[in-house]
Amino acid sequence: NRDFTDVSMAVIRRLPKYHRYLKDLLDKEVYRISSRELSRLIGFTASQIRQDLNCFGGFGQQGYGYNVEELYKEIGNILGLNRVYSTVIVGAGNLGQAIANYPSFVKYGFELHGLFDVNPKLVGMKIRDINIYDVDELGTFVKENDIEIGIICSPKEVAQDITDTLCKANIKGIWNFAPIDLKVPKDIIVENVHVSESLFILSFLLNEKSKRD
Numbered sequence: 410n411r412d413f414t415d416v417s418m419a420v421i422r423r424l425p426k427y428h429r430y431l432k433d434l435l436d437k438e439v440y441r442i443s444s445r446e447l448s449r450l451i452g453f454t455a456s457q458i459r460q461d462l463n464c465f466g467g468f469g470q471q472g473y474g475y476n477v478e479e480l481y482k483e484i485g486n487i488l489g490l491n492r493v494y495s496t497v498i499v500g501a502g503n504l505g506q507a508i509a510n511y512p513s514f515v516k517y518g519f520e521l522h523g524l525f526d527v528n529p530k531l532v533g534m535k536i537r538d539i540n541i542y543d544v545d546e547l548g549t550f551v552k553e554n555d556i557e558i559g560i561i562c563s564p565k566e567v568a569q570d571i572t573d574t575l576c577k578a579n580i581k582g583i584w585n586f587a588p589i590d591l592k593v594p595k596d597i598i599v600e601n602v603h604v605s606e607s608l609f610i611l612s613f614l615l616n617e618k619s620k621r622d
C-alpha cells in the first residue's frame with residue numbers, strides 16, 4: 410500500500426472530478442486521452458493535470474497521452490474505491506432517506522447496513538430493504554457489525570451526541586451533513602458536507618455578477 414501523506418489535499422480534492430470525467434470517457438468508449446484534451450474537458454490546465462497525476466507516479470506516456478481505463482482504475486484505487494465500506498445513516502428523515510435511496514453509493518462500495526432514528530413512526534420501517542432501527546441501538550449495532558462510516562443526517566442539535574456514540578463504538582469516519590462542526594478524537598476522520606455554504610457562495614457570485622452587469 411502506497412502512502413500519499415505527502416500529496417497535498419488540494420490535489421486529492423481534485424481526484425473525484427478526474428474520476429468522474431474518466432468514467433464518462435469510458436462510457437463513451439474513449440480509451441486514450443492527451444492531457445490537453447483532458448484539460449479542455451475538465452477545465453484544469455494541461456500542466457496542472459500533468460502535475461497532479463505526477464504526484465502518483467505519472468500515468469501518462471509522452472506522445473501517447475493517458476490510458477483512460479488504467480487512469481480511472483488507479484485514481485479509484487488511490488481514492489480507496491477498490492474495497493467495500495460498511496455504513497449507517499443516523500437520522501432517517503428527508504435527507505437520510507434520500508441518501509439511502511441513492512444507488513451510486515452502493516455501486517462504489519459504500520454498503521448501507523441500517524438507518525437509525527428517534528421517531529417511533531419511522532423505527533421498524535424499511536428503506537430499500539434496509540431497516541430503520543431505534544437510535545438507542547446505534548452504539549451496539551456499530552460495534553457488533555464493525556461499521557466503519559457513520560452518515561449523520563440528524564438535526565444539528567443532536568449531531569454531537571450521535572457523534573460521541575459513534576466514536577465510542579469505534580467508528581472510523583463520519584460523513585456529516587448537519588450544519589455543525591463536530592468534535593471528535595483525533596484518529597476519527599470527519600468529512601463535512603455543509604450544503605448551505607456552497608449555496609451562499611452561489612448567492613455571493615450571483616450578486617457580484619449583477620453588480621458588474
Ligand code: NAI
Nearest residue numbers: 500501502503504526527528544562563564565567587604
Ligand atoms: P428531517 O427533519 O427530515 O430529518 C431529521 C431526522 O432526524 C428525523 O427523522 C428525526 O426524527 C431524526 N432525529 C432527531 N433526533 C435524532 C436523534 N437523536 N437520533 C437519531 N435521529 C434523530 O431533516 P432533513 O431535512 O433530513 O435534514 C437533516 C439534517 O441534514 C439537518 O441537520 C439539516 O440541516 C441537514 N441538511 C439537510 C438538507 C436537505 O436538503 N434536506 C441539505 C443539507 C443538510
